[in-house]
Amino acid sequence: xxxxxxxxxxxxxxxxYGTAVIGAINSWQKQELSDDGLEHVFQDVxxxxxxxxxxxxxxxxxxxxxxxxDLVTPLARKVEGFExxxxxxxxxxxxxxxxxxxxxxxxxxRPIFLGDYLFAKSCxxxxxxxxxxxxxxxxxxxxxxxxxxxxxxxxSIAEILNEEARALAQAGAMVIQFDExxxxxxxxxxxxxxxxxxxxxxxxxxxxxxxxxxxSLNGAFGALQGCRVDLLGVDVVSDPKAIxxxxxxxxxxKELALGCLDARNTKLESVTELHALFDVVKKLVPEDxxxxxxxxxxxxxxxxxxxxxxxxxxxxxxxxxxSCC
Numbered sequence: 001x002x003x004x005x006x007x008x009x010x011x012x013x014x015x016x017y018g019t020a021v022i023g024a025i026n027s028w029q030k031q032e033l034s035d036d037g038l039e040h041v042f043q044d045v046x047x048x049x050x051x052x053x054x055x056x057x058x059x060x061x062x063x064x065x066x067x068x069x070d071l072v073t074p075l076a077r078k079v080e081g082f083e084x085x086x087x088x089x090x091x092x093x094x095x096x097x098x099x100x101x102x103x104x105x106x107x108x109x110r111p112i113f114l115g116d117y118l119f120a121k122s123c124x125x126x127x128x129x130x131x132x133x134x135x136x137x138x139x140x141x142x143x144x145x146x147x148x149x150x151x152x153x154x155x156s157i158a159e160i161l162n163e164e165a166r167a168l169a170q171a172g173a174m175v176i177q178f179d180e181x182x183x184x185x186x187x188x189x190x191x192x193x194x195x196x197x198x199x200x201x202x203x204x205x206x207x208x209x210x211x212x213x214x215x216s217l218n219g220a221f222g223a224l225q226g227c228r229v230d231l232l233g234v235d236v237v238s239d240p241k242a243i244x245x246x247x248x249x250x251x252x253x254k255e256l257a258l259g260c261l262d263a264r265n266t267k268l269e270s271v272t273e274l275h276a277l278f279d280v281v282k283k284l285v286p287e288d289x290x291x292x293x294x295x296x297x298x299x300x301x302x303x304x305x306x307x308x309x310x311x312x313x314x315x316x317x318x319x320x321x322x323s324c325c
Contacts, residue, residue: 001278001287001288001290001291001317001320002059002060002291002292003058003059003292003313003314003317004058004059004060004061004062004257004291005053005058005060005061005062005293005294005298006131006179006211006213006233006259006263006294006295006296006297007177007179007297008062008064008065008068008298008299009052009062009064009066009297009298009299009306010298010299010301010302010306011066011299020044020045021045024038024042025038042066045064045066046063046064046066046067046120046123047123049063049064049066050064050124050128052307052310053126053310054126056307056310056311056313056314057311057314058310058313058314059126059127060126060127060128060129060175060291061124061126061127061128061129062130063116063119063120063128065131067116069097069098070090070095070096070097070098071097071133071137072100072137072141072142073097073098074113075112075132075160076138076142078108078112079106079107079160080104080106080107080108080109081102081103081104081105081106081107081146082101082102082106083100083101084098084100084101085098085099085101086098086099087099091181091182091184091185091214091215092185092214092215093214093264093300095300097141099141099142099143100141100143101143102142102143102144102145102146102147102153103145105146105156106156106160108160108163108164111167112164113132113164113168114164114168114171117168117171118171121172127174129173129174129175129176129177129209130165130168130175130176132161132164132165132176132177132178132179133161133178133179134161134178134180134183134196134197134200134210135154135158135161135196135197135199135200136154136180136182136183136188136192136193136196137179137180137182137183138157140182140185140188150192154192154193154195154196155195155196155199157196158195158196158197158199159200161178161200162199162200162201162202162203162204165200165204165206165208166203166204168206169205170205173206174206174207175207175208175209175231176201176204176206176207176208177208177209177211177231177233178197178200178201178210178211179211179213180197180210180211181212181213181215181296183212183215183217183224184212184213184214184215184216184217184235184238184239185214185215190220190223190224191223194224194226197210197227197228197229198227198228201227201228201229202228208228208229208231209230209232209233209257210227210231210233211232211233211257212232212233213233213235213259213295213296214238215238215239216238216241216242217234217239217245219245221242221246221248221249222249225249225252225253225254229254230254230255231254231255231256231257231291232254232255232256232257233256233257233259233291233293234246234256234259235259235295235296236258236259236260236277237260237261237262237295238259238296243280243281246281247284252284252285255285255289255291256284256285256289256290256291257292257293258277258281258290258292258293259294259295259296260274260277260292260293260294260295261274261293261294261295261309261312261313262294262295263294263295263297263298263300263301263306263309264295264296264301266301266302266305268305268308268309268312269309269312271312271315271319274313274316274320275316275319275320275323278292278317278320292316292317294309294310294313298310
């Protein structure tokens with residue numbers, strides 16, 4: 001059983017962390033701070049966030065996505081063909097993202113997240129996974145004024161993500177995760193989504209993961225098992241019926257990441273209730289193929305509750321393992 005996180009870490013106004021980031025961005029926007037000065041702040045806070053995860057005892061880390069405004073803007077800013085528009089609500093959360101508009105053929109001219117990964121890798125001896133937005137979520141959260149058709153747009157973004165994932169794997173990334181929260185809303189074109197994920201992961205010499213969170217998958221598990229990924233991440237907090245849907249699968253072919261702590265609620269789960277979930281899932285997936293993590297990124301929480309959630313997750317796994325021995 002491997003502990004991990006989904007992706008981001010809080011950037012709210014907290015001592016030592018968010019204040020530095022938000023304040024530095026504001027100063028940079030006013031041209032009171034240089035590009036190098038802003039990068040220095042990003043690096044300092046990234047080091048601190050990685051250290052938080054290490055001290056909690058998390059097995060598989062992320063860089064906390066400190067530089068990320070939201071899930072899709074960091075990609076759209078660096079891919080030719082997009083412009084960044086006004087604010088839109090981010091799914092069913094009380095946060096917002098800047099909606100990208102696709103004006104012409106999207107093109108990746110240079111690595112997008114490679115530098116961030118290499119810096120994070122230099123900060124720890126533990127494995128760092130890279131998180132990328134999934135192709136369907138990029139398409140769903142963007143306004144398409146070029147293709148005006150989902151299928152070619154999906155294919156183009158999947159090809160760009162494949163280029164990025166290949167470069168990251170070549171640089172040593174052991175796990176590359178694609179985030180697809182958009183799958184939990186409406187009626188996604190599952191056949192096209194699976195094709196896009198398979199394009200994005202083709203030839204990537206690293207473990208690949210597909211994470212879903214928010215909303216409800218509404219019986220999509222069978223289709224998603226057709227994705228060429230090693231690991232499926234499932235949010236059983238937003239969608240409690242997901243456990244039952246997993247049970248119904250005749251054969252679970254992937255490793256499973258269980259999103260079992262509510263990262264949008266400050267209430268701290270008990271070890272007992274986490275162990276009850278572990279008991280259910282262990283019957284479906286062997287422990288050495290099971291990951292456990294919060295149900296989504298931690299930036300929806302203030303810093304202190306986020307830290308407590310990480311500590312509780314690791315505590316619950318350690319006590320569970322010791323009780324089984």
